[in-house]
Amino acid sequence: MARDTQETRRRLLNAARDEFAEHGLEGARVDRIARTAGVNKERIYGHFGSKEQLFEAVLSAALTEAAEFKPGAGLTDPASYAAATFDFHRSNPQLIRLMMWESLQRQRLSPEAAGRRARFYIEEAQRLAGPDMDSEDARFILYGILALATWAHALPVASSMVFGGTPDSQDLRERIEKAVTALTASR
Template identity: 85%
Template sequence: MARDAQETRQRLLDAARTEFAEHGLEGARVDRIAKAAGVNKERIYGHFGNKEQLFEAVLSAALAEAAELKPGAGLTDPVSYAAATFDFHRSNPQLIRLMMWESLQRQRLSPEAAARRARFYTEEAQRLAAPGTDSEDARFVLYGILALATWAQALPVASSMVFGGAPDPRGLRERIEKAVAALVES
């Protein structure tokens, strides 16, 4: 019975991830999530409480997966980290979409989620910082890396306008590496 409950929970998370990435929190429908998961929609409420809590569970799972799977996990070189982040998000566009929907449709995170993410980003900034770099500068460097490495996937239309057409991913990756190297030098 417990195994079946875990399988149902995972099917719901998988279906919800697709639904939320496509439609956001407000546009997602529990009926579609339940149908895609092959379960009664009451299972959503039984496992997660409500749609908002399901969204938070989906986003938390996606962020944890990214932290584990991103090739840059554990890297201390900011340039390599930026390249790995760019590559990861090109191959996994749902995470950026989920985070964008979160920014558009949620006013705040739960205290637990906010603390977990703050800890993650603090650790990332410290790991990537050169010895002697103060906390504010380390955070700015991380912010710059994340912005450069995710912008093209987050806003492809704007990127096309800036570059006069869809940028070549390989060339863009190289330019991001150069930009991060210059950012770190300064």
């Protein structure tokens, strides 16, 4: 009976996404990933080479999914884009956690991954800003939108301190839209 390598790879990526989101690269355990995926841990090394390469594959897959499936992917209105980004991360908290672990524990990207991400953000910024805005200003506006739309999901304790308790999600979403409208009014 031939092994279904694609199914094994899919199960490993899913199990690893949960493990890395919860424990980070350094705290994740290959044994737990293999057990959750229902495979021998040597399959991890056979498919990915190392735990670090598995982490990169998980993060790459999560970022690709976000770029492809985020409801705001085709939006050109910055406020609507911010609301869609807020909604996406509220429904998909693992991506922010993975990116935070990456920043805390890796602090480096392969040149290919860095290039892909930079191109994605440059294109997003230009699409949102329009053709008349300077590229640097466009990227700064995108950065502000992403910060506003993700802060509450990335740092819920800090957010509750700022708001004096857990903010109402719908109210926060609406306030973010208004803030982004003000931020981009002069564009």
